[in-house]
Amino acid sequence: MSLSIATITLLVADYDDAIAFYCDTVGFDLIADNDMGGGKRWVVVAPPGRSGAQMLLAKVDGEAQRAAMGNQGGGRVMFFLNTTSFAKDHAALVGRGVKFLEEPRHEAYGSVAVFEDLYGNKWDLIEPKG
Known part of the structure; x- marks a missing residue:
């Protein structure tokens, strides 16, 4: 199955x-x-x-x-939007008015930044390593 x-x-x-x-x-x-x-x-x-x-x-x-x-994740990041081009997609989202809650971070697992949707749900834009 x-x-x-x-x-x-x-x-x-x-x-x-x-x-x-x-x-x-x-x-x-x-x-x-x-x-x-x-x-x-x-x-x-x-x-x-x-x-x-x-x-x-x-x-x-x-x-x-x-x-x-707007709080379906209880205040935590609920959604993870994977990308293969973090810098390009981050810049495009910022340019279209997406509200990021932090500057991009480069972690051991990849590049990431948290943004909010129009209701306040939190999302990670993330380019995983590997």
Whole structure:
């Protein structure tokens, strides 16, 4: 048996704002945007090339979900965006307005910098060594 994580859910306040951030600012591809009725949509984004998991952007429904939005990782880095060209991708993201919380670091495991999405979720942009 072979298993892999295919899709993860990210709570968002607004579909279109989230699509704009992840596609226009971060550079992901819009994989699906289907009307599910009742104001719900099936919105999926993924990095170009679609290697690894994709994200389902799910509009919050109710106060419990609204309270969790932006803090799904409990204040820790929750997402890891791998790159093979850290300097180039870091510069491109900064140029498109992505808010980095630190200067790039060069660690034993690779080059890394933490950024926030539009809701405050933390991401690592990382170029692993090796």
